[in-house]
Amino acid sequence: MSAAHSLNIVPFVSVENMMDLVLSVGIEKFLIELSAYVEEDFIRWVDFDKTPRVASHSNDGVIELMPTSDGKLYSFKYVNGHPKNTKSGRQTVTAFGVLAEVDSGYPVLLTEMTILTALRTAATSAVAAKHLAPTGAKTMAIIGNGAQSEFQAIAFKALLGIDHLRLYDIDPGATQRCKKNLESFGFKIDACRSAEDAVEGAQIVTTVTADKKNSTILTDNMVGPGVHINAVGGDCPGKTELHRDILLRSDIFVEFPPQTRIEGEIQQLAQDHPVHELWKVIAGAEPGRVAEKQMTLFDSVGFATEDFSALRYVRDKLSTNSGFQNLDLLADPDEPRDLFGMLMRHATSTRVTSA
């Protein structure tokens, strides 16, 4: 950890602090550095305690807890998904997370993760694409131009050199905003009139729509051989984006199979449909793309180890960036077993002060 601190204090990175951090590092550099942490943790995949996220579903959305541990550090993320939230001026997805020491169980970092999740999701997609996209890919279609779209674009630029974007959203305003947000980043950007139009000439197709239902953003005839599909939006039961036939034609790469079979595009397939584990590709134990005409699919749902990597990265950044608050989160009695005495002495000190 950065500064020495009392046992009661947990560093807290607010939304403001996170924006300062991302901007002071630079968003492209942030994504490159974060990707290195994500890769590092995928390579040592076997070290992690892995469990599907703990989800609480309601009619309007879901609240999830995503814990993991490598035996030294423990992390969890709280994240919601409520598509209707945008109608009341709220985010579809918000998140915060905690990193803790396994040895003591004490948290060492609490941080906003709405922005950080957008960054780690994009970083993970780009890491996967490094191994799966066709060599020399320059053009990416992005279908769904909401909150995650620009982060995907910049991560693919920073890690793969994508410099041509073909954007489509059912809301043309979203496409215009995405285009405007990205205009200073050096892309050639086409605003397209349909998903069919957008995928034209793209070597990579990113789907990142938000509706909580089974949609068909891509049908089989829309995707040619050799394309890499980065399917980000289908990430909970009953929420998919791709026609089943696309899945049957693709080599499918996933994060944690027990979770992806519940939440990913492959919920449309038999439970024993063969899939590849992304970590094995990143660790070099299995090949990624093996043929020019191969259709590859990263069925991204987001996994707890990626949040772990992001939390670890932010914690390491705090040593050189002072943007955090000290939160009085943990009771720290002068005598460890004397919680009650601490409370009573607080009464005395308060009484003395106000006398």
Next chain:
Amino acid sequence: MSAAHSLNIVPFVSVENMMDLVLSVGIEKFLIELSAYVEEDFIRWVDFDKTPRVASHSNDGVIELMPTSDGKLYSFKYVNGHPKNTKSGRQTVTAFGVLAEVDSGYPVLLTEMTILTALRTAATSAVAAKHLAPTGAKTMAIIGNGAQSEFQAIAFKALLGIDHLRLYDIDPGATQRCKKNLESFGFKIDACRSAEDAVEGAQIVTTVTADKKNSTILTDNMVGPGVHINAVGGDCPGKTELHRDILLRSDIFVEFPPQTRIEGEIQQLAQDHPVHELWKVIAGAEPGRVAEKQMTLFDSVGFATEDFSALRYVRDKLSTNSGFQNLDLLADPDEPRDLFGMLMRHATSTRVTSA
């Protein structure tokens, strides 16, 4: 919620704020009011999403997440248990928790829960004892005089009228400290030389030791007929306090059977050993104590609904108590889908400011 607030802000109750709240309400009144919330939620037990806690075990301890929801509100608690922590001046148990709206997935409260957990554990024990302890009980033995002991004593005084305590701890210093902490609360207090000595004449026996192992704090011959045992310390796999023979003689009451069978004293018994569900007793669907000579046992492990009740109580208290901070926890872009734009506009505003 208390004050109107921006969408990015979550009220945070620090350790200091919590101590102020408990002391301003008064600890006995706090425990009485909190018990009413705990009872209310036990009565509507069927409304809750219930799942055993999600535990991450290591050699030295455990980190747990305890989520639940009644369909309107969602809560979770982060809690660790590391007995060795006291050696480095840390608490064995620390905790914090979050209350959120199911409708939007947005958190509405973040609070310390080290102190609050001690209070809700004591409140729950007292609620159980109201239904299970012998009528007119005045004397309670407390075996294990650590951080939870005084809270138990005061809850039993406030809710049952216990006015005589018989204390024992393997560390006589712990007993002396507990006695001193409680001296202004109007108890008659005996410091005892052994567990056998402590249970002498007690109608209620509370066991609340902290070692993470299977111990035998009480053997069968030590406990006479008619006694109520409030077993608080045995609360994770491999950590029990009572001899198996005591369990076989008792009517056993538990919170959530699937969790207690893993974590409670009854981990020593067959998986189908009959137990009573506490909520049914509190709701009046089943009797509590039915005979003078009956030996009753509350096999307490702590359940997520009790934290839910405690969080709900604290949130309601915030409307009349101003002791909290506003935490910038949630990204709140002016345009909901424009997270990236918010980040970029922050760059502009920062640049202008520092120019």
